[in-house]
Amino acid sequence: MKLKHLIATGILTIAAAGAGYYAYSHFLHAPLVTTSIASLAPVSEAVYGTGTVEPERWAKVVPLQRRRLVELCRCEGQVIKSGQILGRQDDAEERSALEQMEINRGQLERDLSRAEKDRDKNDATRTEYEQRWTKLEDAKSRIAAQKVRLDSLVLRAPLDGMVLRRDGEVGEIAGPTDVLFTVGPPAPMHVVAEINEEEINRIAAGQKAFLRSEAFPGKALRANVSQITPKGDPTRKTFRVYLRLPQDTPLRIGMSVEVNIIFREKQAAVVVPAEAVAGDSVQTVDDGRIRRVPVKVGIRGNRNIEVIGDLSKGTSVLSPARIDLADGARIRIDSSSLTRAMEPAPASEPADQPAATPEADVVASATTARADPDDAVISAAITAHIDSVVNDARRNLISNSR
Numbered sequence: 001m002k003l004k005h006l007i008a009t010g011i012l013t014i015a016a017a018g019a020g021y022y023a024y025s026h027f028l029h030a031p032l033v034t035t036s037i038a039s040l041a042p043v044s045e046a047v048y049g050t051g052t053v054e055p056e057r058w059a060k061v062v063p064l065q066r067r068r069l070v071e072l073c074r075c076e077g078q079v080i081k082s083g084q085i086l087g088r089q090d091d092a093e094e095r096s097a098l099e100q101m102e103i104n105r106g107q108l109e110r111d112l113s114r115a116e117k118d119r120d121k122n123d124a125t126r127t128e129y130e131q132r133w134t135k136l137e138d139a140k141s142r143i144a145a146q147k148v149r150l151d152s153l154v155l156r157a158p159l160d161g162m163v164l165r166r167d168g169e170v171g172e173i174a175g176p177t178d179v180l181f182t183v184g185p186p187a188p189m190h191v192v193a194e195i196n197e198e199e200i201n202r203i204a205a206g207q208k209a210f211l212r213s214e215a216f217p218g219k220a221l222r223a224n225v226s227q228i229t230p231k232g233d234p235t236r237k238t239f240r241v242y243l244r245l246p247q248d249t250p251l252r253i254g255m256s257v258e259v260n261i262i263f264r265e266k267q268a269a270v271v272v273p274a275e276a277v278a279g280d281s282v283q284t285v286d287d288g289r290i291r292r293v294p295v296k297v298g299i300r301g302n303r304n305i306e307v308i309g310d311l312s313k314g315t316s317v318l319s320p321a322r323i324d325l326a327d328g329a330r331i332r333i334d335s336s337s338l339t340r341a342m343e344p345a346p347a348s349e350p351a352d353q354p355a356a357t358p359e360a361d362v363v364a365s366a367t368t369a370r371a372d373p374d375d376a377v378i379s380a381a382i383t384a385h386i387d388s389v390v391n392d393a394r395r396n397l398i399s400n401s402r
Contacts, residue, residue: 051193058184066175
């Protein structure tokens with residue numbers, strides 16, 4: 001009996017310990033989670049690329065022959081007309097040859113004049129006249145060709161506009177591979193961007209784009225897609241996209257820019273941080289317990305995602321999601337994350353914009369929304385490249401380690 005009593009006591013002790021551990025872990029020491037707030041805010045998706053600012057019409061001036069430069073105008077920034085002389089190459093050899101041709105032509109003309117007086121005397125004089133006439137015509141053709149060669153050593157403006165850039169100096173030897181002048185009207189301008197072939201199907205004429213330039217940090221620079229080159233580059237696996245710039249753009253010709261073309265956007269969508277979405281659901285907090293809410297993912301922003309379902313703005317969601325916690329599990333909320341989520345929105349934000357944090361935990365990708373919705377969109381659009389670079393680096397690291 002004593003042994004049975006000891007066994008029963010042990011079983012009760014183990015059960016009590018288990019119950020105590022369960023109560024401690026589920027009620028007294030529930031898992032600590034961080035939360036964010038579902039927000040109503042603008043959200044967008046963008047395609048990233050890089051580009052260069054160029055005038056819509058421009059041309060390069062290059063020499064047709066490899067010769068020494070003897071004259072170049074100091075005309076950068078000056079307005080010019082088509083055909084205006086911009087420079088010359090050394091033509092001493094061609095001019096000397098032309099002088100000899102002119103002397104020879106004079107002698108042939110005199111010989112032809114003498115033969116013309118006697119050409120009707122007999123067949124021999126007639127034949128001599130025809131031969132001298134043929135030689136004279138041949139000499140004239142050679143002179144005309146030599147003048148063309150001389151003219152080819154003169155650098156002329158190919159179109160009306162402005163000398164946008166001058167390269168090279170007098171005394172240097174330049175040839176067909178050397179660009180000596182860039183000429184064209186300085187406005188209008190556009191951006192010539194390179195877009196990955198995997199994303200080109202998302203681009204269409206008329207879409208708006210935001211540009212980022214190191215010369216204007218933090219400034220929202222706008223453009224619109226005007227044209228897509230039909231044929232891509234099979235080597236670089238990119239397509240060329242032209243973006244028209246507004247007349248008041250501060251960008252200058254030759255500047256390099258990062259391009260973010262917006263292909264999907266909403267000005268008011270229910271969004272949560274990307275890390276709060278686990279598969280096709282989010283985890284909300286209801287009376288200290290987790291409740292799984294099925295959702296559909298809409299627009300995927302850089303840091304935040306549009307969710308469609310039974311989720312309204314102002315709802316607390318676990319961020320990041322805790323897939324290790326079962327539906328209905330009791331949890332404790334990190335007070336610091338709750339404090340951040342409940343910070344009041346700045347006065348400059350729209351009335352329908354819920355409380356926002358400096359870390360943008362509850363605002364949509366491409367926002368903190370300001371007076372201009374377009375300015376709100378640019379925030380995440382211009383940083384999308386950072387994530388793609390990081391992801392590419394991670395993939396390369398994994399593949400190299402195998």
